[in-house]
Amino acid sequence: MGAILEMRGISKSFPGVKALSNVNLTVEAGEIHAVVGENGAGKSTLMKVLSGVYPHGSYEGDIVFDGEERRFRTIADSEKIGIIIIHQELALVPLLSIAENIFLGNEPARFGVIDRSFVFRRTQELLRKVGLKESPDTLITNLGVGKQQLVEIAKALSKEVRLLILDEPTASLNETDSAALLDLLLEFKAHGIASILISHKLNEISKVADRITVIRDGATVDTLDCRAEAISEDRIIRAMVGRPLADRYPPRTPKIGEPILSVRDWRVHHPIHQDRVVIKGVSFHVRRGEVLGIAGLMGAGRTELAMSLFGKAYGKRISGSVEMEGRPVDVSTIEKAVDAGLAYVTEDRKTLGLVLAEDIVKNVTLANLPGVSRGTVIDDMQELKVANSYRQSLAIRCSSVYQQTVNLSGGNQQKVVLSKWLFSGPKVLILDEPTRGIDVGAKYEIYSIINKLADDGKAVVMISSEMPELLGMCDRILVMNEGAFVGEFTAAEASQEAIMRSIMQSTMKKTG
Amino acid sequence: MDQRAPAQALQPPPSRPSGAGFLQSNIREYGMMLSLFVIMVLFEVLTNGTLLKPLNLTNLILQNSYIVIMALGMLLVIVAGHIDLSVGSVVGFVGALAAVMMVQWDIHYVPATIACLAVGALIGAAQGYWVAFFKIPSFIVTLAGMLVFKGLTLALLAGQSVGPFPKEFQLLSSGFIPDLFSVQGLKVTSLVIGLALAAVMVMVNVKGRATQVKHGVENEPFGFFVAKNAIFAGLIVYFAYLLSSYKGLPNVLIVMALLIGLYTFVTNRTTIGRRIYALGGNEKAARLSGIKTERLTFLTFVNMGLLAGLAGLIFAARLNTATPKAGLGFELDVIAACFIGGASASGGVGKVIGAVIGAFVMGVMNNGMSILGVGIDYQQVIKGLVLLAAVFLDVYNKNK
Numbered sequence: 001m002g003a004i005l006e007m008r009g010i011s012k013s014f015p016g017v018k019a020l021s022n023v024n025l026t027v028e029a030g031e032i033h034a035v036v037g038e039n040g041a042g043k044s045t046l047m048k049v050l051s052g053v054y055p056h057g058s059y060e061g062d063i064v065f066d067g068e069e070r071r072f073r074t075i076a077d078s079e080k081i082g083i084i085i086i087h088q089e090l091a092l093v094p095l096l097s098i099a100e101n102i103f104l105g106n107e108p109a110r111f112g113v114i115d116r117s118f119v120f121r122r123t124q125e126l127l128r129k130v131g132l133k134e135s136p137d138t139l140i141t142n143l144g145v146g147k148q149q150l151v152e153i154a155k156a157l158s159k160e161v162r163l164l165i166l167d168e169p170t171a172s173l174n175e176t177d178s179a180a181l182l183d184l185l186l187e188f189k190a191h192g193i194a195s196i197l198i199s200h201k202l203n204e205i206s207k208v209a210d211r212i213t214v215i216r217d218g219a220t221v222d223t224l225d226c227r228a229e230a231i232s233e234d235r236i237i238r239a240m241v242g243r244p245l246a247d248r249y250p251p252r253t254p255k256i257g258e259p260i261l262s263v264r265d266w267r268v269h270h271p272i273h274q275d276r277v278v279i280k281g282v283s284f285h286v287r288r289g290e291v292l293g294i295a296g297l298m299g300a301g302r303t304e305l306a307m308s309l310f311g312k313a314y315g316k317r318i319s320g321s322v323e324m325e326g327r328p329v330d331v332s333t334i335e336k337a338v339d340a341g342l343a344y345v346t347e348d349r350k351t352l353g354l355v356l357a358e359d360i361v362k363n364v365t366l367a368n369l370p371g372v373s374r375g376t377v378i379d380d381m382q383e384l385k386v387a388n389s390y391r392q393s394l395a396i397r398c399s400s401v402y403q404q405t406v407n408l409s410g411g412n413q414q415k416v417v418l419s420k421w422l423f424s425g426p427k428v429l430i431l432d433e434p435t436r437g438i439d440v441g442a443k444y445e446i447y448s449i450i451n452k453l454a455d456d457g458k459a460v461v462m463i464s465s466e467m468p469e470l471l472g473m474c475d476r477i478l479v480m481n482e483g484a485f486v487g488e489f490t491a492a493e494a495s496q497e498a499i500m501r502s503i504m505q506s507t508m509k510k511t512g
Numbered sequence: 513m514d515q516r517a518p519a520q521a522l523q524p525p526p527s528r529p530s531g532a533g534f535l536q537s538n539i540r541e542y543g544m545m546l547s548l549f550v551i552m553v554l555f556e557v558l559t560n561g562t563l564l565k566p567l568n569l570t571n572l573i574l575q576n577s578y579i580v581i582m583a584l585g586m587l588l589v590i591v592a593g594h595i596d597l598s599v600g601s602v603v604g605f606v607g608a609l610a611a612v613m614m615v616q617w618d619i620h621y622v623p624a625t626i627a628c629l630a631v632g633a634l635i636g637a638a639q640g641y642w643v644a645f646f647k648i649p650s651f652i653v654t655l656a657g658m659l660v661f662k663g664l665t666l667a668l669l670a671g672q673s674v675g676p677f678p679k680e681f682q683l684l685s686s687g688f689i690p691d692l693f694s695v696q697g698l699k700v701t702s703l704v705i706g707l708a709l710a711a712v713m714v715m716v717n718v719k720g721r722a723t724q725v726k727h728g729v730e731n732e733p734f735g736f737f738v739a740k741n742a743i744f745a746g747l748i749v750y751f752a753y754l755l756s757s758y759k760g761l762p763n764v765l766i767v768m769a770l771l772i773g774l775y776t777f778v779t780n781r782t783t784i785g786r787r788i789y790a791l792g793g794n795e796k797a798a799r800l801s802g803i804k805t806e807r808l809t810f811l812t813f814v815n816m817g818l819l820a821g822l823a824g825l826i827f828a829a830r831l832n833t834a835t836p837k838a839g840l841g842f843e844l845d846v847i848a849a850c851f852i853g854g855a856s857a858s859g860g861v862g863k864v865i866g867a868v869i870g871a872f873v874m875g876v877m878n879n880g881m882s883i884l885g886v887g888i889d890y891q892q893v894i895k896g897l898v899l900l901a902a903v904f905l906d907v908y909n910k911n912k
Contacts, residue, residue, distance in 0.1 A: 313800060335802045344800070352800055355793035357860050366790055367801040369783040376782045381727050420801065 010061035082162030146177030241496035249472030257288030266320035293474030341427035411442025555880030566758030576875035593859030594650035598657030603839030606824030611834030632821015640813025675833025699760035706752020793860030
């Protein structure tokens, strides 16, 4: 069979980061092609190039579809020739009906008046194809996630799809819904529709995929053919993570003391769907001078764990106990958590970490205004001194500390958020994805800061989706999956294969 | 910016902008003052000097005092990311309550005044409760409040006007600083207070600059600093002189000046002020920094209610009667004052002095156009266009 899609030598850079370098991907007509790789390996970027989110000219390389070179300027261009992408975050309007969503932006209309009966009939037809037994008039908000996913697929089918791209389609689905979705893909294949399936669930991939392309660090490392011979999951995992650990991490001799923070039986329920348990009774501790890593895939519950500990900033019906230096502490509000010596540095510095319109000074002191005030009056010279001292010790590059934080680069913004929490005088710092969206040089600086904190006798909990970073930085690594710890490794024992395997094994136990 | 430079990269020396450069980077603040100045000069010329006649200047202050006072509270509400549409109705309601208590029930004016202020704060609390703790949009809560208190005003007054107020109560807005020694019609005490005020302002500024120089963070050119202080001190003394040559400083001006000073201090220098700006700038980040965002939102509404109550008392005392129509449309002037003064509708940005200037821009235009005989119809049109133009310039400057 001939290739329906060929992506040749695709390279794409963002300021300071090379996201893709010379990626090749060939999809044959009527095959299910899996794309796997770690978080941040470049899978989503590649799909955005393919679907025209990043227009022609913003990347290098060629896209050949149906034997013709294509230059997409918008998503509409790629959709017109039948390339349809279904994103991980569903793009449905909750308060419109199924039919209205399927034809959104593409309404069959005469003089602007929508042909309702046609829409209704066509939607019924499409819903039958995807096996969804719902009326076209049902509102999206009344459907579960699995059914919403099917609506997305029906929407794709309404557009003469030739190549269907699914980004983590089963990430939020339960077993039966996942199985139904995979069967649907196989059915499409029988009708000659090719699919690209991006997934972390290797058991699903080995069930349906014809070929597998592995992407690592923005480059294609391997294409495996599953039709000729069965491919073991170990083989895939090795390809996904097998990269040499270069000298990208500053050295540190750990001086680990007694436990500072101990958490026992921590259970957290989802803030809206309150019967869903997000964190399933986990226990852990971190010691003075220790850097503890928490590994896991996206959605494993790491951020939820951290934020629920930090003054119940996430979740409902939280139970469990927290001890600091052997004494039970109350962390039920953020203020109390800060007083107890906890600090949480968010993964999302722009929306949760900084007041972007304010300058560095005001951001640095925000979590500890009493530290620069007499009574309720702020001593602005004292405040300035504090900001300048962090500017120096953390090497924040700025024209002055009165510069608005919105104008700083990602690395410097991260340093401002770190300064804020250092000034609050914590004993335990929880760093959530501390180097996300930061270039390599600034990462090294952040790592050095983390080492310094540990040397100063603080305990650091580091949540990261970049496994090499955890391996390079941490004294101990806990592996989280689906709201529970499924593995623990010391620095010496830990390897990417071991961590991946413990995640995959725990997932397999659940999905059978 | 973020190259892989060594950690101890040299910090660039703090730049000392030139006068013009300084003016350009602070255009937002000085632009407001400049536009008020231009508008005053314009109407002074157009009205052949009537605008700044002592009598008219006194009236200008009396007419705008309640708008300025409410603008102080509204600024905090807007900075926190909300809006309060009910203040006009609250002015009417509190005025009516004061009239009923003092005139119909014969309650002494001191406890009655205190009770009215408490009721204002309570109204603010009642509305803030829904906004802060139940996350109901403030636009809706205060729209409801606007209707409720407009209705309650009518009910309380039974559709009638109630008055007059006791003499002592009227002094709140029609009284002047008593003069100890009158020299040829000039109220010396008032002039002395004006001089003292100018001296205090200059002293505070000089001291502030000295601290800045000590820490090497002053960035205002020296000549500019001197000129600015000379102009402001001169203007204060000049206006004090004008007022002194009529009846002296109105009591309500003193109240207003004290409140402006207090709120400037609170917003610029205190932790609660800082936290309100952080709350409006990024509520989630503020909450994750340990700030009790809900309580803070609640307090801004309590404060707004209290000031609206005070404005209601001042307005009732000025008219010397409570009417069912009192306060009608005040919320629009108050909100417009804040936005003309540079507050951002999305929260986090805005200054007390800006809101005060915005209130006076509106006040001077009202007053000047009335003297010129412009009808109430076109006054509204012009005011609306000025509001749009002021905000447009603000947005344009920011995007540039």
